Amino acid sequence: xxxxxxxxxxxxxxxxxxxxxxxxxxxxxxxxxxxxxxxxxxxxxxxxxxxxxxxxxxxxxxxxxxxxxxxxxxxxxxxxxxxxxxxxxxxxxxxxxxxxxxxxxxxxxxxxxxxxxxxxxxxxxxxxxxxxxxxxxxxxxxxxxxxxxxxxxxxxxxxxxxxxxxxxxxxxxxxxxxxxxxxxxxxxxxxxxxxxxxxxxxxxxxxxxxxxxxxxxxxxxxxxxxxxxxxxxxxxxxxxxxxxxxxxxxxxxxxxxxxxxxxxxxxxxxx
Amino acid sequence: xxxxxxxxxxxxxxxxxxxxxxxxxxxxxxxxxxxxxxxxxxxxxxxxxxxxxxxxxxxxxxxxxxxxxxxxxxxxxxxxxxxxxxxxxxxxxxxxxxxxxxxxxxxxxxxxxxxxxxxxxxxxxxxxxxxxxxxxxxxxxxxxxxxxxxxxxxxxxxxxxxxxxxxxxxxxxxxxxxxxxxxxxxxxxxxxxxxxxxxxxxxxxxxxxxxxxxxxxxxxxxxxxxxxxxxxxxxxxxxxxxxxxxxxxxxxxxxxxxxxxxxxxxxxxxxxxxxxxxxxxxxxxxxxxxxxxxxxxxxxxxxxxxxxxxxxxxxxxxxxxxxxxxxxxxxxxxxxxxxxxxxxxxxxxxxxxxxxxxxxxxxxxxxx
Numbered sequence: 001x002x003x004x005x006x007x008x009x010x011x012x013x014x015x016x017x018x019x020x021x022x023x024x025x026x027x028x029x030x031x032x033x034x035x036x037x038x039x040x041x042x043x044x045x046x047x048x049x050x051x052x053x054x055x056x057x058x059x060x061x062x063x064x065x066x067x068x069x070x071x072x073x074x075x076x077x078x079x080x081x082x083x084x085x086x087x088x089x090x091x092x093x094x095x096x097x098x099x100x101x102x103x104x105x106x107x108x109x110x111x112x113x114x115x116x117x118x119x120x121x122x123x124x125x126x127x128x129x130x131x132x133x134x135x136x137x138x139x140x141x142x143x144x145x146x147x148x149x150x151x152x153x154x155x156x157x158x159x160x161x162x163x164x165x166x167x168x169x170x171x172x173x174x175x176x177x178x179x180x181x182x183x184x185x186x187x188x189x190x191x192x193x194x195x196x197x198x199x200x201x202x203x204x205x206x207x208x209x210x211x212x213x214x215x216x217x218x219x220x221x222x223x224x225x226x227x228x229x230x231x232x233x234x235x236x237x238x239x240x241x242x243x244x245x246x247x248x249x250x251x252x253x254x255x256x257x258x259x260x261x262x263x264x265x266x267x268x269x270x271x
Numbered sequence: 272x273x274x275x276x277x278x279x280x281x282x283x284x285x286x287x288x289x290x291x292x293x294x295x296x297x298x299x300x301x302x303x304x305x306x307x308x309x310x311x312x313x314x315x316x317x318x319x320x321x322x323x324x325x326x327x328x329x330x331x332x333x334x335x336x337x338x339x340x341x342x343x344x345x346x347x348x349x350x351x352x353x354x355x356x357x358x359x360x361x362x363x364x365x366x367x368x369x370x371x372x373x374x375x376x377x378x379x380x381x382x383x384x385x386x387x388x389x390x391x392x393x394x395x396x397x398x399x400x401x402x403x404x405x406x407x408x409x410x411x412x413x414x415x416x417x418x419x420x421x422x423x424x425x426x427x428x429x430x431x432x433x434x435x436x437x438x439x440x441x442x443x444x445x446x447x448x449x450x451x452x453x454x455x456x457x458x459x460x461x462x463x464x465x466x467x468x469x470x471x472x473x474x475x476x477x478x479x480x481x482x483x484x485x486x487x488x489x490x491x492x493x494x495x496x497x498x499x500x501x502x503x504x505x506x507x508x509x510x511x512x513x514x515x516x517x518x519x520x521x522x523x524x525x526x527x528x529x530x531x532x533x534x535x536x537x538x539x540x541x542x543x544x545x546x547x548x549x550x551x552x553x554x555x556x557x558x559x560x561x562x563x564x565x566x567x568x569x570x571x572x573x574x575x576x577x578x579x580x581x582x583x584x585x586x587x588x589x590x591x592x593x594x595x596x597x598x599x600x601x602x603x604x605x606x607x608x609x610x611x612x613x614x615x616x617x618x619x620x621x622x623x624x625x626x627x628x629x630x631x632x633x634x635x636x637x638x639x
Contacts, residue, residue, distance in 0.1 A: 160361035163328055166348045167355045168426060169378030178374075182365040 024240060031234030038228040049234040059235055062219035066200050069131055069215055073138035074195040078188065080139065081146030088147065089154045100151075107144040114141065115208040122209065130211030137205040142195035149194070153187035186253065193250035197243055277340040279304040279430050279462035280325055280353070285334035287320055294320040295331065296486035302430075302479075307456050307463045309473040311509075312483035318466045321483070322432050325464065327351045339429045349378070354423035355432040358439065360415045362407040368394070368418050369403040375426035393421040396458070413444050420455065430462040437472065449476055470510045474498065482506045498561075500545040500629055504637050507559045507629070514565070514603045516558040517633065520550055528630065532558060533599035537575050543630040550632065557637070559629040562592065565605035565621035573622035577603065581619045595619045 026040060034044035053059055088099045106114065118137045119129075127133060157180070165179045166172075181188075203217040210218055216239070223232060278301040287295040294317045302308050310318040323329040325336055327348035335344045343351050354375065362371050369390050376386040394400045397417035407415055416436060423431055437445045437452075453476045456463045467473055473480050474494045481491040482505075490502045501507040504515060518532035526541045528550060537558075544550055545559075566573060582602065583594035586609065593605045605621045613619070 158357075158359050158361055160357040160359055161363065163348070164355070164357060164361035164422075165363070165374070166328075167326060167353075168375035168422070169349045170374075171347075171349055174378070179363055182363075185365070 024237075027233045028237040028240075030230050031237050033230045033233075036229060038230060038233065049230045050238070053231055053235045053238065056231075058219060059216075062214050062216045063239075065131065065213045066216040069134050069138060069206070070196040070199040072131070072135035073142055073199040074192050076135060076139040077142040077146045077195050078192060081143045081191065082150055082184075082188070084143070085147045085150035085154060088151055100148075103147050104144050106140050111141075111204045115205045118205065119208040128211065129209050131213065133209040133211075134206050134215065137209045138195075138199040138202055141202070141205065142198050145194050145198070146191035149187045149191040150184055153184050157183050189253060190250055193246060197247055201243070277304075278302055278337070279306070279339060280464065281335075281337040281340075282321070282325065283335040283337070285321065285324055285331045285336070287317075287324060287329060287331045293486050295324065297334075298486070298488055299334075300481060300488060300491065302462055302464065304462055305460050306478045307453065307465065307476060308479040308481060309465045309467060309477040310481050310483055311467060311470060311473040313468055313509075316483040317486040318468075318483050319434055322355075322434055322464060322466050325430075326353060326355050326432050352429045353432055354426060354428040355434065356419050356423045356436045358435045360407075360419040360436075360439075362415055362418055362422070364407050366406075367403065368399065368405050368407070368410070371407070371418055372403075372421045372425050375422065379426055389425055393425050396424070396455070397421045412440055413448065416440065416448060417451075420452075424455075424459060424461070428461070430464060431456075433463060433465045435466055435468070437467070437469075445472070452476060474510065480510075482509060501559065501631065502546045504557045504559075504631050504633060507557070507631060512562050512604060514560040514562065516560060516601070518556050518558050518630075520552055520554045520556055522552055523550060530556060530558065530630070533601065534597070535575075535577060535599075537625055537628075539625050539628060539630055543626070543628055544632075545629045546631045548632045550630070555633040557631040557633045559631060560603070560623065561627075562604045562606035564623055564627045565603065565607075566623070567593075567605070567607035567611035567619075567621065569622040572624040572626065575623040575625055576620055577623065578618060578620040579603065581613065581615050581617055584615060593619055595621075 029042060030038055030040065031049050032045050032047065033039070033042045034046035034048070084103065088096060088103070091099055115137065118133075118140070122129060122133050161179055161183065162175050165175045170178060201217065202215075203221065206215040206218050207221070214222065220232065220236070280300075280302045282298060282300050285295050285298045286293070296317070298317075298321060300321075310321060312318045320329060324331050325338075327336075327343070327346060327350075331344070335342060337343065338352055363374065366374070369387075372393050373386045373390045376389050381389065390403065391400070394403055397420055399414060399417055399421070402410065402414065402418075407418065410418065419436065420431075433452075437448050440448060449472060452463075452465075465473075465476065474497075477494055479491060480494055480497050482489045482497060482501075484505055490497060490506050492500075497506060497510050501510065507513050508515060516532045516535070518530040521529045521531050521536070523529075527538050528541060528543070529538045530536065541550075550556065560577075565577065577597060579595040579597040579601075581593055581595045583592075585592040585594075589609055591607050591609050593607050594602060595605065596602050603621070605619070607619075607621075
């Protein structure tokens with residue numbers, strides 16, 4: 001019985017890992033298949049799919065569109081999100097809770113509903129679909145995450161920190177530049193990376209708000225209509241690896257700067 | 272007025288309210304240069320508010336703040352020549368120790384070279400010369416405390432304002448830091464304004480103690496005077512252990528005051544009276560008897576006696592704290608020599624010298 005209990009939990013864990021990663025591994029492998037069709041197992045191997053992707057004009061330009069959108073949406077969500085976080089941080093009680101609820105709303109809105117409403121809104125305003133519209137659409141969905149991450153970090157900041165800087169001769173602007181902003185940097189960085197990844201992987205909003213230049217997910221979708229080929233597997237794998245690397249690095253970076261600091265302080269005080 | 276007699280910090284008639292609560296109620300204080308003064312009181316007595324008013328973080332409703340003789344009442348914290356040490360140290364986590372210590376000098380516009388030199392001096396002063404490259408989260412509590420001190424001293428302020436800086440340290444470290452803080456104050460010759468609720472801390476470090484209560488300074492004096500001649504029952508009870516006996520003045524005859532407290536009566540010299548206001552026949556008074564005034568053996572001048580049954584004994588090595596109950600039902604604490612005391616339940620007689628006692632007027636709200 002005891003042995004059973006000891007085994008059950010790890011088994012569950014590894015089942016989950018397999019469930020999560022096997023499809024991805026299959027996809028990555030299919031990209032190496034020397035054939036025009038997607039199938040498994042693989043008899044003949046090639047790297048030509050991976051190589052060819054790099055030279056495919058429409059894929060490269062769609063990735064470039066996606067990067068521009070991601071950077072634009074991230075910049076916009078930081079520009080709007082940081083002051084919003086400061087505004088909410090100054091509130092207390094019900095007003096604060098209500099504001100946070102309002103800010104978080106876009107994150108819980110069904111994506112398809114949000115996308116349709118944005119598409120209609122743009123039509124009503126008489127604006128063009130395209131990169132600009134996608135950027136605005138993405139920023140709406142990423143701002144909540146930026147605000148919450150910065151708000152959390154602000155909450156961990158002792159009010160004495162800004163007071164100490166003022167006490168040592170800094171005016172409000174210097175306090176912000178030299179103390180508050182550096183203190184928030186891990187959250188700003190984390191929020192930025194998170195926004196970029198969210199924007200990059202978004203399909204629904206980009207699909208509804210896009211113009212003639214498709215973003216990368218939209219292009220992939222349109223290619224799928226002509227059937228799978230190992231090239232799709234190859235490009236998907238490359239994007240996946242890039243996202244994982246960026247995501248893990250950002251997670252590690254922000255965790256080291258945020259949690260690392262406070263947990264170490266506790267440990268030292270107990271000495 | 273000669274420069275040396277200009278107070279380092281002076282507050283005049285400071286009043287500050289938060290909503291209905293009057294945090295500082297018309298406080299005036301004048302602190303001479305080079306003095307270690309402690310604002311002592313329980314939480315909510317206004318001591319931190321007063322300190323923050325000096326630093327400029329709080330704007331008083333009325334009154335003036337002068338630093339080095341200059342009126343700084345309307346100036347923000349960054350324009351006042353005082354620096355603060357915070358309870359949580361408030362070290363900048365993204366800057367090294369050197370960055371932290373040099374921050375004030377940087378703000379003053381010192382050249383990089385002068386700044387580095389000053390940082391070296393300060394790190395040597397707080398005995399952390401080799402830790403300049405570390406970040407605050409790589410330091411122990413005591414080390415962070417020293418960095419906070421160095422940072423506050425670096426811009427060469429007129430005065431250092433310390434807001435319960437030892438509160439976060441454990442007891443042993445706190446005792447060490449008390450000594451270091453005192454010696455740092457002597458070395459630098461700076462005026463230290465120190466806020467604490469810990470009366471032992473205040474007694475061991477201060478040149479002057481301002482005992483605060485409900486937004487007012489109840490008494491400002493040297494520690495030994497605060498201890499031996501408190502002006503009120505509140506001060507007597509707050510500083511040190513105290514037996515406070517309710518008593519009534521039976522007669523006043525020239526220099527002699529006869530008081531009665533239950534079954535106990537005594538004649539005290541007029542010099543025993545430490546609180547302001549007149550003492551007449553019938554005045555309600557409090558007799559302050561410190562535990563060490565209750566001796567287990569009589570010596571010269573110990574003409575008074577208080578006796579009762581022992582209810583509690585606390586051994587402290589060569590001394591014993593004896594709690595005993597008098598026949599009229601009062602519980603008193605005496606500090607006795609270990610060999611002189613019997614067992615719980617047995618009789619104990621304490622001897623007192625009338626001249627050592629303090630007699631306080633009991634205010635209306637203190638009457639029980």
